[in-house]
Amino acid sequence: MNLTIHWTFLPHTDPDASLAFYRDILGFEVRKDVGYGDMRWITVGPVDQPGTSVVLEPPAADPATTDEERRTIAEMMAKGTYARLVLATDDLDATFARLKAGGAEVAQEPTEQPYGTRDCAFRDPAGNMIRVNELR
Numbered sequence: 001m002n003l004t005i006h007w008t009f010l011p012h013t014d015p016d017a018s019l020a021f022y023r024d025i026l027g028f029e030v031r032k033d034v035g036y037g038d039m040r041w042i043t044v045g046p047v048d049q050p051g052t053s054v055v056l057e058p059p060a061a062d063p064a065t066t067d068e069e070r071r072t073i074a075e076m077m078a079k080g081t082y083a084r085l086v087l088a089t090d091d092l093d094a095t096f097a098r099l100k101a102g103g104a105e106v107a108q109e110p111t112e113q114p115y116g117t118r119d120c121a122f123r124d125p126a127g128n129m130i131r132v133n134e135l136r
Contacts, residue, residue, distance in 0.1 A: 006054050007043075009126050010083050011073070013038040017125035018056045023112035024104035024131075026087075028054070033095065059126075077127045080107070084129040092134035096120045099132075111136075 012018035022028045022044040031053055032043040037062055045053040059077060060070045076082035089095040092110050099122055100106055107129060109119040118134040
């Protein structure tokens with residue numbers, strides 16, 4: 001069996017701010033930008049990985065989501081506990097410096113974790129936690 005990650009989804013609260021973060025700060029390419037009513041889905045991904053995409057979607061767009069669930073999702077997004085994405089780089093310090101200089105909100109400076117990973121963290125405009133692991 002050969003499985004690959006094709007798409008993953010992250011919520012956004014401001015499509016233009018999210019687009020600027022993922023395109024201009026992370027350097028991802030925009031693959032699709034689709035609107036439906038007042039909602040917008042933006043598909044982005046690493047330029048050199050055309051088969052792997054992140055779909056930025058309106059939170060709780062599913063009509064079956066209750067108002068209480070929407071409130072809970074909004075609260076979790078505000079705290080940065082609703083969704084996360086883990087990226088990897090071979091030069092954590094240079095990546096951290098570039099993202100910080102680009103205006104990304106720093107959640108954690110490069111740190112050696114007790115479980116053996118060296119990483120850092122940022123929050124995207126919707127509050128999603130973006131961790132960057134150093135490949136060794």
